[in-house]
Amino acid sequence: MKYSFIALIFVAFLAFTISQNAVDDKGKKIVCYYANWSPTRAGTAKFTPQNIDPFLCTHLIYAFASFAEGKIVAGDPEQDINNNGFVDFNDLKKVNEKLKTMLSIGGWAEGSAKFSRIASKADRRDRFAQSVVELLRQYNFDGINIDWQYPTFRDGSRPEDRENFVELVKTLRESFDNEAQLTTKPRMLVTMTLPAEKEYIEQGYDLINLQKYIDFFSIVSYDYHLSVEPSINHHAPLYPLPQEIEADMNVGLNADATVEYLLSRGIMKEKLNLGIPTYGRTFKLENSEEHQFGAASKGQGDTGKTNREVGYIPYYEICKKILDEKWTVVQVNTSALGPYAYKGEDWVAYDDENIARTKAEYVRKKGLNGIMFWTIDNDDFRGDCGNRSFPVIKAARDGLRGIPPIRNRVENRPKIPRVGEDPFIGKTTEPPRRQTERITESTNNEPIANGINPTVNSVPTIKQFFLTLPTQKPTQIARVKNSDGDSYYQTISIWIQNNIINFK
Ligand SMILES: *[C@@H]1O[C@H](CO)[C@@H](O)[C@H](O)[C@H]1NC(C)=O
Ligand SMILES: *[C@@H]1O[C@H](CO)[C@@H](O)[C@H](O)[C@H]1NC(C)=O
DSSP: OOOOOHHHHHHHHHHHHHTTTHHHHOEEEEEEETTGGGGGGGGGGOGGGSSSSSTOOOOEEEEEEEEEETEEOOOOHIIIIIIIIIHHHHHHHHHHHHEOOOOOOOOGGGOOOHHHHHHHHHEEEEEEHHHHHHHHHHHHEEEEEEEOTEEEOOOOOTTTTTHHHHHHHHHHHHHHHHHHHOOOOOOEEEEEESOOOOOHHHOOHHHHHHTTOOEEEOOOOOOOOOOOSSSSSOOOOOOOOOOHHHTOTTTTTTTHHHHHHHHHOOOOGGGGGEEEEEEEEEEEETTTTTOOOTEEEEEEOOSSOOOOOEEEEHHHHHHHHHSSSOOOOOOTTTTTTOOOOETTTEEEEOOOHHHHHHHHHHHHHHSSSSEEEEGGSSOOOTSSSSSSEEEEEEEEHHHHHHHOOOHHHHHTTOOOOOOHHHHHHHHHEEEOOOOHHHHHHOTTTTOTTTSOTTTSSTTHHHHHHTOOSSSSOOOOOOOOOOOOOEEEEEEEEEEEEETTTEEE
């Protein structure tokens, strides 16, 4: 038998569960940012590259690198180099060979000046591009993500940034092309982040020319409203509310408006990813009775317990506030935007599983390239609030693939197969065997699940897997196929009781 017996059961069982629904995410991107300051969060909020599920996203972006003397350098040498951030991040590809990793340079704190200076002259661009090739290859990244906030804006920018930015991106792309030819390695990717604000785009981004060299763009389709504003609002609506349309309010401040605008400016839909936040924006209500959109705010809300950004809390804290501190959740319109939650004068707007899914379904219907998350480390990565880890990203991923909400799937779940029973075709394929026999029969070359390359050293075998069970409910990743032969990875739990394999 080519694949282990247990792997077959995984695959067959999951195929059965999911085959009722079309799964066609062919080529759709799931791009997840990782913030290199998350390893410094306290206690269980600490998140390192080793906390990343290597099968969750198709592309991971490490944020942020920085500049020194016109070259790209690690943004936080302590985390990135000394603590092995870069190495551990790229080692995730030993587990999932299809995963692509990128290094992002820029971000709000970086500002505009250094980008502007480097982009302004050919020799500076060349020197920078050369340093990018060297650093990315040294640490085994697959590409660069440019997050210049923003060309022609903020201190140190210049009016020529718009044209110079195209030249910079072109230089990077040509350097990557040349390097790929010389080394015969796959060409590295050139990607960038786009602001949602029209004025930044109009003035700073020559979209048509940028797109010649860019593999894909990810839109920052969140932070349409910030907590410094005098009235409260949701930072990441997909559509405007009907009453806003009527009152001519918040015009253009929603993801759909941004997508339509970018498409109207000639961006190819196949190159566009929609950004989804895994965090909330917090406010202090002027009057705790007045918590609806548009109500007066006294200012930014509390900083989360585990992060250090005022007016911002990660989803893993929001869901705990709702569960443990009994915050009230208000859904104003589940097809237009995420909920808000409040308690006393504290207020937060965020994207829950439902709206994350809805946004991904929008991407699917529109034929866009995929979805992007800021950030993977802000999701409920431990699964503290529900039945699965990374619930927001997984809900969106399901939406992208046309898989219905998990609750529906639970109801449709077939009976748990016994060892030796193939639930897919409903007949016994192998006589039942004892669990201990199966363990001793495993060899070191046996993959834990169909599709994971057994030649990669770090993939545990079935034997290692069972011998190292931390609890009776380990989580495992299996490749799943539907009846059309499409496949993808899914995290499942497995436990053994009375010689019966149980799945969830
Ligand atoms: C919810 O928002 C959507 C999108 O803007 C709109 O089409 C729909 O009519 C709204 N539903 C209600 C009940 O207001
Ligand atoms: C977890 O799954 C159970 C069924 O297995 C369901 O009843 C429950 O509502 C789920 N919890 C959440 C938070 O989704």
